Amino acid sequence: MGAHARNSPSALHRTLNCPPSLVLGEQFQDEESQYAAEGSAGHALAEHLIKKHLKQRTKRPVSDYYSDDLMEAVEDYVAFVIEKIEEAKRECNSPLFSVEQRVDISEYSPDCFGTADMVIVTDKVAHVIDLKLGRGVEVSAEENPQLMAYGLGVLEMVEMLYDIETVRLTIFQPRINNFSTWDITPEALKTWGEEILKPRSAMALAGAGEFQAGSWCRFCKARNQCRARAEEFLRLAKMEFRQPALLSDDEVAEIIKISDELAKWASDVYAYAQDQAIIHGKQWKGYKLVEGRSNRKYSSDDKVAEAAKAAGYTDIYKQTLIGVTEMERLMGKKEFARILGKLVYKPAGKITLVPDTDKREAINTSTAAADFQEE
Known part of the structure; x- marks a missing residue:
């Protein structure tokens, strides 16, 4: 196997819906964004911490991306995984734990393989856990092609040793407080592999099928x-x-x-x-490059303060309370809840129109108009 799968599980949401996008996108170079780099750094840290808990050999990674925010997100994920590890130990005499497990799905799609962030296998359940560190798009585990592909790869690895009755797929998205889990039987998962994944992957690898625009275009290189x-x-x-x-x-x-x-x-x-x-240096007809508008800035805060004070101006500083999130990071979640828990509230959000698939509860339409007018 090469370093990267041609038909990557992470791209299946797109290639299964728009098969020819795979070949179309291959003419563009891969470019790693800073978000992807930060995500890789976060996964490396999570791997280290989980292996440390499992008493496996590991070396703590080093990265410039390890901000307090990223560390907190990773720690939340690791705490969740450790909880599932301990549950598995209580339920099964010989559970299997595998961190950053390479899985091969080539039985259903040639050159399709990837890395499952965490795999926990007990007597009856194969659990695949995927860490998502992004903030933008909420991801659901239900019928998620990436996790379903990982599930097929895990089944192939463990079915000879365990009598699996349930494949459990979990998305953990700590930065937007999204936790999603979905169960499917091995039989139903294999049917999806044969009837959906296999034929559509064959089309994708051949550049066949119809182009279809949709939400899956978001990460397409040809978008x-x-x-x-x-x-x-x-x-x-x-x-x-x-x-x-x-x-x-x-x-x-x-x-x-x-x-x-x-x-x-x-x-x-x-x-x-x-x-x-x-x-x-591309020239677009009817357009030109100009400098954008900018705001004035001090060349030196210290010198400005010195000059203002010398002129007799003293009321030149502002002091404000740090925000809730920053305060929670400063104190830690437990101390924050103990000291300030009673002094924090969450106001009602602005009324907005969203699809039925949104997880939030619908509001009473009889009061919506009045609430909207009061804003």
Whole structure:
């Protein structure tokens, strides 16, 4: 196996929905963002801490990305994993624990392999846990192609030793307080592998099938220049620019559904065009590069303070209380709860329209209009 799978499990949400995007994206270079680099650093630290708990040989990693925020997120994840490890020890005489486990799914898709962050296997349950350190998109474990692929790989590894009845898939997203877990039987998982993963992966590897724009475009390397994505969003944009009174309820609902993606697409295209102009000297018809607007800044805070005081001005500093999150990091969660728990509250959020799939409870529509007007 090479260092990277051609049909990576982490990309299956996209390649299963838009098979030809795999080959299309291969003409673009891989570029690791700082978010991906931070995520790698966080996973390395989590691996070290879990192995340390399991009394396995390990060396603490070093990284410039180890901020207090990242450390706290990793520690939350490690605490969760350790809890599951101890549960497994109580339930099973010989559980299997594997950190950053390489799994091979080539039985269903050639050149498809990846790394499961944590695998815990007991007599009846194979549990795959995936750490997500991103803040932007909430990820669900239910019917998650990446975790389902990992589950297939884990089954192939352990079925000869354990009589697995349940494959448990868990997403742990500490930075946005998202925890999602989903159970599936080995039989149902293998059926998905045969009927969905295998044929669609074959199409993807061959560059066959139809291009299909959707939420899965977010991390596609071809997203900024993809014609299918552009055509879909331009079609919807034409609808959006019509007077709402001329749209049917179904059309309005469709626009609401896609509006966030439409905004992200436009932003992606602009970012691509700007990068091409700044870095590669690309000339875009009707556009030019200029300096953006900026705000005035002091050249030296110390010298400004000295000069202001010398002129007789003393009320030149502001003192404010640090925010709730920063205070909690300063004190630690337990001390924060003990000292300030009664003095912290969470106000009601601004009323907003979201899809039915959102986990938050719907509010009473009879009071929504009044609440909205009061804001």
